[in-house]
Amino acid sequence: MPITIADMIDEDVELEIHCAQCGKVSLRRGRTLLAKFGLTVRIRVLQRRLRCQTCGMMGELRLTLPDNAHSHERLIRGLDLHGRLPERKK
Secondary structure: OOOEHHHHHHHOOEEEEEOOOOOOEEEEEHHHHHHHHOOOOEHHHHHHHOEOOOOOOEOEEEEEOOOHHHHHHHHHHOOOOOOOOOOOOO
C-alpha cells in the first residue's frame, strides 16, 4: 500500500533524505511537506521530486518512526531541523 504525506502526519514519522554525493542528511516531517506537496502525494513521488539542498542531487529517502530516546542527540548533531530542545527541569 502506498504511503502518503497524510500517512506520515497520522503516524508522526520523519522522512530522512540522505545525499549520496555530498553526504548531507536532512529530516522532514509530514507537516512541513504538506504546504508544498499536499496530503495525497505518495512518498515515491516525493523521491523523484526532492533534491539535496546543498548540491541538487536526488537523495535516498528513509521513513523513520520518532524515537524520543535519541531526539536530544539528533538535535545536538543538527539533524532535527524542526524540533526543539526539551525544557530543562529545575
